[in-house]
Amino acid sequence: MKARVLVTLKSAVLDPQGKAIEGALRSLGVPGVASVRQGKVFDVELDGGDKAKAEATLKEACEKLLANTVIETYRIEFVG
Amino acid sequence: MKAAVLLFPGSNREGDVARAIKHVTGVEPAIVWHAETALPAGTDLVVLPGGFSYGDYLRCGAIAARASIMDAVRAHAARGGLVLGICNGFQILCESGLLPGVLVRNARLRFICREALLKVERNDTPFTRRYGKGAVVRFPVAHGEGNYTADAETLARLEGEGRVVFRYVMADGKRDDTQVLNGAANSIAGIVSEKLNVLGLMPHPENHVDPLVGPTDGRALFESIAGMLEKA
Numbered sequence: 001m002k003a004r005v006l007v008t009l010k011s012a013v014l015d016p017q018g019k020a021i022e023g024a025l026r027s028l029g030v031p032g033v034a035s036v037r038q039g040k041v042f043d044v045e046l047d048g049g050d051k052a053k054a055e056a057t058l059k060e061a062c063e064k065l066l067a068n069t070v071i072e073t074y075r076i077e078f079v080g
Numbered sequence: 081m082k083a084a085v086l087l088f089p090g091s092n093r094e095g096d097v098a099r100a101i102k103h104v105t106g107v108e109p110a111i112v113w114h115a116e117t118a119l120p121a122g123t124d125l126v127v128l129p130g131g132f133s134y135g136d137y138l139r140c141g142a143i144a145a146r147a148s149i150m151d152a153v154r155a156h157a158a159r160g161g162l163v164l165g166i167c168n169g170f171q172i173l174c175e176s177g178l179l180p181g182v183l184v185r186n187a188r189l190r191f192i193c194r195e196a197l198l199k200v201e202r203n204d205t206p207f208t209r210r211y212g213k214g215a216v217v218r219f220p221v222a223h224g225e226g227n228y229t230a231d232a233e234t235l236a237r238l239e240g241e242g243r244v245v246f247r248y249v250m251a252d253g254k255r256d257d258t259q260v261l262n263g264a265a266n267s268i269a270g271i272v273s274e275k276l277n278v279l280g281l282m283p284h285p286e287n288h289v290d291p292l293v294g295p296t297d298g299r300a301l302f303e304s305i306a307g308m309l310e311k312a
Contacts, residue, residue: 013184013229014184014187014229014263016184016185016186016187016188016189016263017185017189020189064146065138065142065143065146066138068139068142068182070181070182070229070230070231071182071184071229
């Protein structure tokens with residue numbers, strides 16, 4: 001089973017990297033960009049086919065390592 | 081005093097801090113590899129050195145914070161043992177939950193390598209007894225991710241409990257949260273745990289201990305620790 005984990009900064013946390021990317025897009029003349037926030041994507045392959053079990057595993061992975069919940073939130077998506 | 085300096089893949093200041101401890105206190109610290117599960121018997125002080133553990137992959141300090149030796153460090157801290165985290169070591173302490181908050185990318189995105197002025201906010205911790213209260217000292221900083229951040233509630237608790245030990249200050253010795261070099265909340269450079277036995281700071285006291293290479297403002301930190309342990 002394949003899953004995708006998205007980790008993003010909480011909205012209250014300042015994102016200097018996102019701001020720099022936003023500025024670069026503007027200087028490239030890319031139109032209509034209001035703001036950019038940078039995040040991380042993890043594509044994870046899981047053993048077995050039990051979706052509930054997989055979700056519990058990924059939640060544990062996020063809480064233990066993939067996200068720092070002081071500043072980040074995460075979302076789990078199943079692919080295909 | 082028995083000291084142990086932890087070594088993670090990508091640590092690069094373990095030599096500096098081991099030399100500083102030897103230079104100031106005469107004690108040769110043990111270097112302890114991250115995959116160990118126990119600290120050397122009788123360890124009083126554990127130091128997490130600076131560097132780029134695991135290449136800063138995922139988040140600074142995130143992977144090192146989950147190393148097997150960290151369970152022993154947590155147990156040591158819970159017993160009241162002293163733990164000092166410098167730079168990447170501070171990031172590891174935050175990621176491991178031994179200190180609250182997190183260190184994120186410097187507000188102006190640049191790696192900062194220079195001397196910083198710091199105010200010693202309290203001199204009743206095991207790490208700062210040999211400083212005057214409110215003394216302004218110079219330590220070097222060298223970091224890309226030293227911007228201390230925590231939620232408003234945590235910041236209020238840290239301030240309320242007086243757990244900010246080192247704060248960045250301007251040339252006049254006063255803090256200016258709008259000008260702080262890396263954007264750190266409340267100009268925070270270093271904090272202690274509730275029981276005052278775990279200190280994390282971004283600047284490098286270990287690089288200012290030898291008059292041969294410059295100022296010696298960092299000496300008192302190691303003298304404080306040694307003096308504290310002798311008394312015990």
